[in-house]
Amino acid sequence: MKKQSSHKYLITGGYGFIGSALIRELITNNNNTIINIDKLGYASNKNAIGSVRGNKNYHFYKGDICNDKIISNALKKHSPDFIIHLAAETHVDRSIDDPSGFVVSNILGTYNLLNSSLAYWRTLRKKQREKFKLVLVSTDEVFGSLKLKDKKSTENSLYKPNSPYSASKASADHLGRAWFRTYKLPIITTNTCNNYGPWQFPEKLIPLTILKCIQNKKIPVYGNGKQIRDWIYVDDHIRGLLKVITKGKIGDTYNIGSNNELRNIDVVKSICSILDEVYPKKKGKYSELIQYVSDRPGHDTRYAIDNNKITKLGWKPKYFWKESLKRTVIWYINIHVTQHIVVLLYKSGKIRE
Numbered sequence: 001m002k003k004q005s006s007h008k009y010l011i012t013g014g015y016g017f018i019g020s021a022l023i024r025e026l027i028t029n030n031n032n033t034i035i036n037i038d039k040l041g042y043a044s045n046k047n048a049i050g051s052v053r054g055n056k057n058y059h060f061y062k063g064d065i066c067n068d069k070i071i072s073n074a075l076k077k078h079s080p081d082f083i084i085h086l087a088a089e090t091h092v093d094r095s096i097d098d099p100s101g102f103v104v105s106n107i108l109g110t111y112n113l114l115n116s117s118l119a120y121w122r123t124l125r126k127k128q129r130e131k132f133k134l135v136l137v138s139t140d141e142v143f144g145s146l147k148l149k150d151k152k153s154t155e156n157s158l159y160k161p162n163s164p165y166s167a168s169k170a171s172a173d174h175l176g177r178a179w180f181r182t183y184k185l186p187i188i189t190t191n192t193c194n195n196y197g198p199w200q201f202p203e204k205l206i207p208l209t210i211l212k213c214i215q216n217k218k219i220p221v222y223g224n225g226k227q228i229r230d231w232i233y234v235d236d237h238i239r240g241l242l243k244v245i246t247k248g249k250i251g252d253t254y255n256i257g258s259n260n261e262l263r264n265i266d267v268v269k270s271i272c273s274i275l276d277e278v279y280p281k282k283k284g285k286y287s288e289l290i291q292y293v294s295d296r297p298g299h300d301t302r303y304a305i306d307n308n309k310i311t312k313l314g315w316k317p318k319y320f321w322k323e324s325l326k327r328t329v330i331w332y333i334n335i336h337v338t339q340h341i342v343v344l345l346y347k348s349g350k351i352r353e
């Protein structure tokens with residue numbers, strides 16, 4: 001197989017769900033250099049990149065993207081070819097309870113990253129300046145809620161964010177657009193849909209449902225459960241981001257969607273059926289644990305993005321929902337069982353720190 005050339009990537013939020021999948025891919029399949037800046041918030045998990053932490057091409061800086069010194073120093077020291085900006089506060093419910101952290105990390109943090117990147121980019125020699133790209137990773141939630149009969153959101157759809165989370169991401173996207181238009185900083189923005197896969201923090205629908213089932217606890221489902229989301233396997237999203245870096249047009253935006261629209265309640269029921277098969281309950285079915293709870297305020301009915309534009313770059317989703325969901329469920333069972341055994345061993349004194 002043709003050896004791909006290696007690059008230096010600065011990744012923000014690399015210990016989060018998507019960032020860690022990106023790092024695993026970039027280090028495992030190529031000899032790339034990774035610089036990861038992450039504040040190690042509640043959703044981070046250092047274990048998610050496994051042995052990569054010991055790789056000589058991996059560099060980690062614990063810090064907040066609102067701190068310009070951390071970013072500027074890392075840029076100066078490592079001179080990356082690309083920046084992929086993933087660091088953000090990401091849970092809608094938390095943004096409703098307290099939007100302040102979302103405004104700080106997602107808006108001010110992005111502003112700070114743009115400014116530091118611009119200063120860095122201006123110092124580069126012609127060849128590296130022409131190679132450099134900054135990818136801002138955003139969400140389909142910025143397009144707001146669609147009705148069932150509405151066409152999917154395209155890259156030209158209006159921004160109509162409804163939650164503090166989506167409003168903060170929309171603000172970040174607008175800043176990126178302005179830094180490209182005004183200062184010519186080479187930025188590409190991507191809007192992706194709901195990702196699923198291993199290592200997602202278990203407050204999001206899929207891991208939350210799996211863990212509630214394994215613990216034999218009630219599975220909370222908002223409202224009538226009929227809200228529709230498009231679900232993409234995280235590795236497809238990663239492939240999309242890398243495609244956009246190599247083939248995308250500077251200043252453009254790309255939807256990375258999977259044409260896989262599902263109602264929340266159907267996602268939950270699919271997980272229950274998989275668990276009935278691979279990890280059966282002693283008595284009854286997992287779907288008996290479903291409990292409808294009061295709806296989230298301002299809960300959007302449907303998100304759906306048109307992915308035609310990125311398919312023209314030669315990308316399309318390759319992971320099928322049913323098997324990828326099953327793989328994800330099995331992954332969470334294994335990690336849960338392993339953790340349980342480790343806890344028991346600690347308690348019994350058979351292993352020590």
Ligand code: NAD
Pocket residue numbers: 012013014015016017018019037038039040041042043044045063064065066085086087088089090091104105109137138139140169192193194195196200201
């Ligand atoms: P995550 O919550 O799992 O991880 C986010 C990471 O960013 C964490 O490790 C956290 O410590 C870090 N972080 C947050 N604020 C920071 C700050 N101020 N400074 C430094 N680090 C900070 O999120 P994720 O699911 O991996 O999402 C990554 C990106 O993708 C986000 O920008 C999110 O908006 C976007 N996105 C995610 C999804 C999804 O389904 N997960 C869908 C669309 C878009």
